[in-house]
Amino acid sequence: MKKLLLALLCCLAGLDGAYAHAFLDHADPRVGSVIHASPAEVKIWFTEKLILPFSDVKVVDAAGNEIDKRDKRLDPANGALLIVSVPALKPGRYTVTWRATAVDTHVTHGTFTFAVSP
Amino acid sequence: MKKFAVRGAIAAAALCGVIHPRAVMAHGFEGDRFFPPTIETDDPFAVDELSIPTVSLFHNPPDGGSTTREIDIGGEFDKELLPGWDLEFSDVFTLLHPKVGESTNGWQNFSLGSKLELIQNADHEFIFSIGCDWDIGGTGGRSIGANSFSTFTPTVFFGKGLGDLPDSVPMLKPFAITGEVGEDLPTEAANPNALEVGLALEYSLLYLEENVKDTGMPHPFRDMIPLVEFTMTNPQNRGGGPATGNIDPGVLYESRYFQLGAEAVIPMNRHTGPNVGFIVNVNIFFDDMWPKIFGHPLFGGGPNLAENNPGGSAK
Numbered sequence: 150m151k152k153l154l155l156a157l158l159c160c161l162a163g164l165d166g167a168y169a170h171a172f173l174d175h176a177d178p179r180v181g182s183v184i185h186a187s188p189a190e191v192k193i194w195f196t197e198k199l200i201l202p203f204s205d206v207k208v209v210d211a212a213g214n215e216i217d218k219r220d221k222r223l224d225p226a227n228g229a230l231l232i233v234s235v236p237a238l239k240p241g242r243y244t245v246t247w248r249a250t251a252v253d254t255h256v257t258h259g260t261f262t263f264a265v266s267p
Numbered sequence: 268m269k270k271f272a273v274r275g276a277i278a279a280a281a282l283c284g285v286i287h288p289r290a291v292m293a294h295g296f297e298g299d300r301f302f303p304p305t306i307e308t309d310d311p312f313a314v315d316e317l318s319i320p321t322v323s324l325f326h327n328p329p330d331g332g333s334t335t336r337e338i339d340i341g342g343e344f345d346k347e348l349l350p351g352w353d354l355e356f357s358d359v360f361t362l363l364h365p366k367v368g369e370s371t372n373g374w375q376n377f378s379l380g381s382k383l384e385l386i387q388n389a390d391h392e393f394i395f396s397i398g399c400d401w402d403i404g405g406t407g408g409r410s411i412g413a414n415s416f417s418t419f420t421p422t423v424f425f426g427k428g429l430g431d432l433p434d435s436v437p438m439l440k441p442f443a444i445t446g447e448v449g450e451d452l453p454t455e456a457a458n459p460n461a462l463e464v465g466l467a468l469e470y471s472l473l474y475l476e477e478n479v480k481d482t483g484m485p486h487p488f489r490d491m492i493p494l495v496e497f498t499m500t501n502p503q504n505r506g507g508g509p510a511t512g513n514i515d516p517g518v519l520y521e522s523r524y525f526q527l528g529a530e531a532v533i534p535m536n537r538h539t540g541p542n543v544g545f546i547v548n549v550n551i552f553f554d555d556m557w558p559k560i561f562g563h564p565l566f567g568g569g570p571n572l573a574e575n576n577p578g579g580s581a582k
Binding site: 169170172173175176179180181182196253254255257258259260261262 | 294296298299389434437473476477478479480481523524552554555558562
């Protein structure tokens with residue numbers, strides 16, 4: 150058992166900063182929600198800070214056409230908030246697909262929908 | 268054997284330390300789905316895992332005798348060597364406290380296993396793997412009943428999330444099932460072969476909140492995965508007796524760096540035993556704690572960070 154602990158200590162010696170997978174914490178519009186007015190942006194708050202060049206977010210309409218403005222960015226004050234602008238959305242169902250690469254290079258994916266009602 | 272294993276672990280840790288990580292992808296992800304490491308059933312992913320400890324408590328009647336309280340304290344270390352291929356080391360320390368007679372304790376046989384991911388489909392949250400476990404005879408204590416012979420268990424594993432169900436049934440999408448089917452092949456001819464089956468039915472509240480519907484559920488509840496596991500051993504020859512197994516309802520809680528799990532262990536028939544037991548487990552996400560050391564194959568592989576296809580396969 151002592152030797153096992155020693156092995157674990159060897160691992161601890163390599164500790165160089167603890168981060169984790171970036172999971173979606175919440176989004177605006179909310180996951181699965183129905184909203185009555187078009188948002189100007191789709192915002193996703195993650196549980197970890199992201200590396201922007203290796204992260205992405207897309208918004209597509211019901212026909213599968215990408216309708217976001219392809220201007221993904223991180224909030225300057227919050228590296229865990231991924232934003233993309235969208236034009237005025239017509240009533241319909243929209244799918245948000247994201248790829249998040251956390252600062253320790255963990256990669257996660259996700260998809261959710263929201264709807265704009267008349 | 269244990270000294271060899273520990274020295275091997277130290278050497279592996281040292282080797283890992285000199286490998287600079289590329290992209291890090293451990294845990295069991297398939298597409299949008301996070302498959303948690305389940306307690307009783309081995310998951311289908313060949314990734315880095317550190318499961319320590321797993322503590323189970325049973326009251327078992329020995330054959331025709333009085334009740335014995337059994338406490339098992341186990342641990343498992345898995346290391347991905349090449350992309351989709353790992354080596355797995357595990358052992359269990361058993362304490363037996365009979366109602367009548369003296370208590371005893373000791374190690375079960377050391378177990379060495381390997382797993383290979385064969386089929387992955389991110390869009391359908393599906394994975395299929397094969398593996399083999401070697402329960403090394405004679406490495407455990409005879410006093411607690413460890414076998415003097417080895418047993419090989421070739422096994423197939425699978426995992427399937429239901430995220431690809433139609434949007435008309437959104438609340439079913441958080442369901443997932445993982446399973447394993449193996450065959451115990453003892454090296455001593457007098458002992459029976461046995462079919463090993465394990466299934467885990469999960470309902471991921473993480474998946475619900477991230478991918479289906481933000482219900483406003485607060486932490487820590489939205490970080491939980493209720494599940495039911497089913498395990499069965501069915502001897503097939505040489506007078507192996509009837510099938511035994513358990514039905515284990517419980518819950519897993521996912522935190523940033525570890526998973527806590529707790530399940531009741533309900534015997535599936537009277538041959539298994541009359542009493543309900545309990546099992547708790549801590550699974551340390553050491554790929555998150557030490558991302559430069561763990562969470563990627565020892566040699567080669569890893570996803571391409573420049574990949575820019577959200578929703579694509581992670582591996």
